Amino acid sequence: MWFPLSFLIIVITSSFTSTSSTPHSYADILLSQSLRGKSRLSSRATMGRSFVPIAPGRQLLQITNYIIRAQIGTPPQSLLLAIDTSNDAAWIPCSACAGCPSNNPFFSPSKSTSFRTVSCGSFQCLQVLNPMCPTAQTSCAFNMTYGSSSFQAGLVQDSFTLASDVVTSYTFGCLQQVTGKSVPPQGLLGLGRGPLSFLSQTKALYGSVFSYCLPSFRSVNFTGTLRLGPKGQPQKIKTTPLLTNPRRPSLYYVNMVGIRVGSHVLPIPASSFTFDPNTGGGTIIDAGTMFTMLVGPAYTAVRDEFRRRVRVPIASPLGGFDTCYNTTITAPTISFMFGGGITVTLPQENILIHSSFGSITCLAMAASPATGVNSVLNVIASMQQQNHRVLFDIPNSLVGFAREPCTA
Structure with missing residues (x-):
């Protein structure tokens, strides 16, 4: 975390x-x-x-x-x-x-x-x-x-x-x-x-x-x-290269190259995704953080396009979420695009979080911290990974993604 x-x-x-x-x-x-x-x-x-x-x-x-x-x-x-x-x-x-x-x-x-x-x-x-x-x-x-x-x-x-x-x-x-x-x-x-x-x-x-x-x-x-272990892993799974940062060697860095909301590829500066071992910048896959966080320009682009497509009045922020609604909404898909030509598309249950009373629905993503070492880091977190098989193959330097419902 x-x-x-x-x-x-x-x-x-x-x-x-x-x-x-x-x-x-x-x-x-x-x-x-x-x-x-x-x-x-x-x-x-x-x-x-x-x-x-x-x-x-x-x-x-x-x-x-x-x-x-x-x-x-x-x-x-x-x-x-x-x-x-x-x-x-x-x-x-x-x-x-x-x-x-x-x-x-x-x-x-x-x-x-x-x-x-x-x-x-x-x-x-x-x-x-x-x-x-x-x-x-x-x-x-x-x-x-x-x-x-x-x-x-x-x-x-x-x-x-x-x-x-x-x-x-x-x-x-x-x-x-x-x-x-x-x-x-x-x-x-x-x-x-x-x-x-x-x-x-x-x-x-x-x-x-x-x-x-x-x-x-x-x-x-x-x-x-x-x-x-290598046996029993899915054979047909889309993979992207696993990157290594000598300054933060424990983290699983991948090369995210873009984000799509619905069918629209967002105009996000390439610098928001650039893997930089010196600054720690780039994108990691993390099961210890619950909600995806994106660097400032990337999150702003996702948030603005999401709001534009939902077309429902915005409610007051809830906790750290700034895109909330006092009604049920239909959310557009959000897709993460990675090096190697693979795209992971998130369904609604991976995008929206609801208050316990069911009256408020929010986009379950946030901006990375404004300062500090993590300000330049995109984190693909556990809620956005749920009901996907995520593979980590360290010897072959690969990370894989495949849709796999595992919720009873």
């Missing part, structure tokens, strides 16, 4: 309020669904591929991330982890974590026979951001920020299980102290490209290839899938 969602707080608070009066029972139901999904899909892993069920975190954890079920330690302890393609190291709340939500499950190192800490003199400790190491012999710790939160974690290793695959000595952060509310309450699995990411640590197992289909964020089921 590269953009704090505080500016969207009105929409998120209203749209993500659980209607369940028995949240613990509801959590049990979703965990049961995940277990059944694991049982159903694990047999496919014996053929050299693993399918992991995905659900939105909206109802169960009241977060905007998508979640998977993972098991950590020996014997295994189950947690629902957020997935994020713009982060690397996994981090998980551990017992005695100060500031971690007390009403959520946590990992107990003392109950795992395979748990161990990582020393400051290790290779792994050199890979984390902001390591805290008084001496080479002490245990490695690090601190990070995530959204509007910050945290401190110890670097540790333990067994990590997804589907039926067990990764021994998996390196992750054991949360010790958290400040703020935006850290996913049961932890996060980083699917970025850095050395401590899940893809890097399981390269021998999955070959640095994965894809996902994200169901609608309103869904309550584990109907999406994370497909790990």
Whole structure:
């Protein structure tokens, strides 16, 4: 997640309020669904591929991330982890974590026979951001920020299980102290490209290839899938080159070359899309940010053409959304055009967000921040990706897109 969602707080608070009066029972139901999904899909892993069920975190954890079920330690302890393609190291709340939500499950190192800490003199400790190491012999710790939160974690290793695959000595952060509310309450699995990411640590197992289909964020089921490994990936999928930025090596950059609203290709300056490793400019695909953000000129062009085609009076802004209506509307399609001649066209459910009362409808996109490193970055976010299969093939430097309904 590269953009704090505080500016969207009105929409998120209203749209993500659980209607369940028995949240613990509801959590049990979703965990049961995940277990059944694991049982159903694990047999496919014996053929050299693993399918992991995905659900939105909206109802169960009241977060905007998508979640998977993972098991950590020996014997295994189950947690629902957020997935994020713009982060690397996994981090998980551990017992005695100060500031971690007390009403959520946590990992107990003392109950795992395979748990161990990582020393400051290790290779792994050199890979984390902001390591805290008084001496080479002490245990490695690090601190990070995530959204509007910050945290401190110890670097540790333990067994990590997804589907039926067990990764021994998996390196992750054991949360010790958290400040703020935006850290996913049961932890996060980083699917970025850095050395401590899940893809890097399981390269021998999955070959640095994965894809996902994200169901609608309103869904309550584990109907999406994370497909790990080259086998089982869609054969007929349109691909665009994956770009690498040495200054931000974890991010999945692609070459977006234009945007179309309806049948009209917008007159957006090429500079709005230019991949520039020095400034960080360009376009990334990110499953950890909920709403697509476009640099100023690109967003203005999309917004203005969208308003022109809808032809309904604009209502007051809602949260960070400036194109809202007090009535039901029919939205034009929005298409992202990428290098290699591929176009991804978004249906209405990927474009519009509705207030929880159903009386307000908004264009679910926003402008990138006016200042800072992300001001030059376009982010194709999770809501705009939902019900698509998105493939990341790192060895062949490709990103693929295919329409795939995965919402029950």
